[in-house]
Amino acid sequence: MQAAPATSATVVQVTGVVKEFGTLRVLDGVSLEVARGQTVAIVGRSGSGKSTLLRCIAGLETIQAGKIEVCGHEVGRPGKAARAQLRHDVGMVFQGYNLFPHLTVQRNITLALTLVKKQPKDAAQAKAAEVLRLVGLTDKINSYPEQLSGGQQQRVAIARSLALSPQVMLFDEVTSALDPELTAEVLAVMEDLAARGMTMITVTHEMGFARKVANQVVFMHRGKIWESGLTSELFARPQTAEFKQFISSEL
Amino acid sequence: MLYKFDFSFLLEKWPAFLNGAWLTIQLTVLSIALGFVVGTLCAVARVYGGRPLRLLVGFYVELIRNTPLLVQIFIVYFGLSSMGLKLSAETSAVIALVVNMGAYTTEIMRAGIQSVHRTQLEAADCLGLTRLQSILHVVLLPAIERVYPALSSQFVLLMLASSITSQISAEELTAVANNVQSDTYRSFEVYIIVAVIYLALSLLYRLAFKAIGLVIFERRRRLGTAL
Numbered sequence: 001m002q003a004a005p006a007t008s009a010t011v012v013q014v015t016g017v018v019k020e021f022g023t024l025r026v027l028d029g030v031s032l033e034v035a036r037g038q039t040v041a042i043v044g045r046s047g048s049g050k051s052t053l054l055r056c057i058a059g060l061e062t063i064q065a066g067k068i069e070v071c072g073h074e075v076g077r078p079g080k081a082a083r084a085q086l087r088h089d090v091g092m093v094f095q096g097y098n099l100f101p102h103l104t105v106q107r108n109i110t111l112a113l114t115l116v117k118k119q120p121k122d123a124a125q126a127k128a129a130e131v132l133r134l135v136g137l138t139d140k141i142n143s144y145p146e147q148l149s150g151g152q153q154q155r156v157a158i159a160r161s162l163a164l165s166p167q168v169m170l171f172d173e174v175t176s177a178l179d180p181e182l183t184a185e186v187l188a189v190m191e192d193l194a195a196r197g198m199t200m201i202t203v204t205h206e207m208g209f210a211r212k213v214a215n216q217v218v219f220m221h222r223g224k225i226w227e228s229g230l231t232s233e234l235f236a237r238p239q240t241a242e243f244k245q246f247i248s249s250e251l
Numbered sequence: 252m253l254y255k256f257d258f259s260f261l262l263e264k265w266p267a268f269l270n271g272a273w274l275t276i277q278l279t280v281l282s283i284a285l286g287f288v289v290g291t292l293c294a295v296a297r298v299y300g301g302r303p304l305r306l307l308v309g310f311y312v313e314l315i316r317n318t319p320l321l322v323q324i325f326i327v328y329f330g331l332s333s334m335g336l337k338l339s340a341e342t343s344a345v346i347a348l349v350v351n352m353g354a355y356t357t358e359i360m361r362a363g364i365q366s367v368h369r370t371q372l373e374a375a376d377c378l379g380l381t382r383l384q385s386i387l388h389v390v391l392l393p394a395i396e397r398v399y400p401a402l403s404s405q406f407v408l409l410m411l412a413s414s415i416t417s418q419i420s421a422e423e424l425t426a427v428a429n430n431v432q433s434d435t436y437r438s439f440e441v442y443i444i445v446a447v448i449y450l451a452l453s454l455l456y457r458l459a460f461k462a463i464g465l466v467i468f469e470r471r472r473r474l475g476t477a478l
Contacts, residue, residue, distance in 0.1 A: 058377060060373055060376070060377070084379065087376075087377065087378070087379030088379070090377070091377070092374075092377040094370060094373070094374065096370055098370045098371060098373065098374035099374075100371065100374075100375075100388075100389055100393075101393060101470070102392050102393050102396065102468070102469075102470050103470075111378070111380075111388060112378035112379055112380060115380055115384050115388065116378065116379035116380060116384075117379075144470050144473070144474060146470075146474070147474070160378070161377075161378075164378065164379065
């Protein structure tokens with residue numbers, strides 16, 4: 001019998017991943033498949049391993065066992081070419097925005113376009129204007145990060161990732177540092193992206209967002225995927241006591 | 252007892268002072284520039300390099316910071332010449348000052364580099380920048396910006412410390428002063444004049460570093476934040 005091959009529509013394929021920090025096993029055999037155009041919300045308590053899973057997919061962590069493939073390329077394979085390929089395919093947005101404080105919004109976006117993609121300056125600047133329009137911040141192109149609100153900074157960070165035209169976008173608790181009003185403007189941008197068919201994996205505490213935008217929800221607990229499925233079914237009929245408790249505590 | 256000041260020798264000797272000050276400026280600007288480059292490279296190596304490199308740089312820094320500058324100058328000047336490498340006093344002075352400056356700059360720049368949060372590198376990594384590109388475009392400028400006041404005062408200190416190179420008769424300001432006072436026997440007046448010139452140079456250097464800061468830290472300039 002043949003193992004079912006991942007369909008061509010699969011963008012991210014995580015198989016049996018184990019990640020340890022010293023003696024602490026943070027990911028304990030995690031498998032996950034994300035198809036093109038899907039929005040997956042990873043939820044769970046602090047310390048459940050959800051952010052670590054995302055960082056592994058982004059290639060920021062080395063894994064001890066298992067396999068992660070993005071667009072058919074294995075993540076974590078040594079070598080510059082593999083890394084360049086991964087960077088080509090994956091965009092990552094962080095909780096702390098991680099904009100470069102000494103560069104203008106425009107330069108934050110064009111830096112990788114000119115250095116990595118070797119685009120000429122005017123093409124890079126045109127791209128910056130385009131992605132800033134997508135996140136509604138055209139007027140901030142010459143501002144510095146410190147002149148922006150947290151929500152605006154996070155939208156710039158999203159635009160910066162988008163500029164590289166990734167196949168999948170990873171969001172690591174991107175609204176956790178924001179107050180509700182600013183959270184809303186960032187979530188609106190993400191909703192818009194999802195509607196445009198961007199493949200997204202988002203670690204989030206925003207159950208409202210997960211319910212509304214995600215096609216698929218993954219509940220992590222103790223380093224494992226405890227429960228997962230289509231958003232509508234999962235929230236309507238939670239199977240495990242832990243997920244039931246998690247949902248009720250989030251409300 | 253009243254001392255009677257007599258500055259009349261200045262009428263004849265002022266070009267010598269001027270020449271000395273000019274040489275001090277030349278020696279120290281060169282030493283500061285090269286020392287900064289050496290120190291920055293070593294700081295990068297000390298933070299991001301492999302273990303052997305880190306140890307090597309650590310050894311260099313501690314060796315220099317725990318021995319007197321005068322002894323370092325003598326080692327360069329007399330030591331290298333006894334090995335057959337004849338260098339002028341000025342060249343020896345610059346070499347010794349660069350080596351010295353490099354060690355102190357390494358420590359200052361290391362603090363600056365380490366103050367740039369790891370997540371900045373992660374973000375750069377996720378954008379596809381190589382480690383070298385990340386250091387050049389993401390880490391270095393904010394690092395320099397954060398330690399710029401400490402760097403500036405280290406640079407001024409070096410300018411003042413360059414007076415010690417008079418000991419190998421590099422004809423800078425202090426050496427000129429030594430010569431003039433042995434000609435005229437007006438030591439008090441001579442060293443008062445030299446002190447005033449050094450003071451003026453220090454202020455000049457501080458102003459220059461402020462101006463350089465305004466040029467390289469564009470964000471500070473545009474937002475009007477004090478350095």
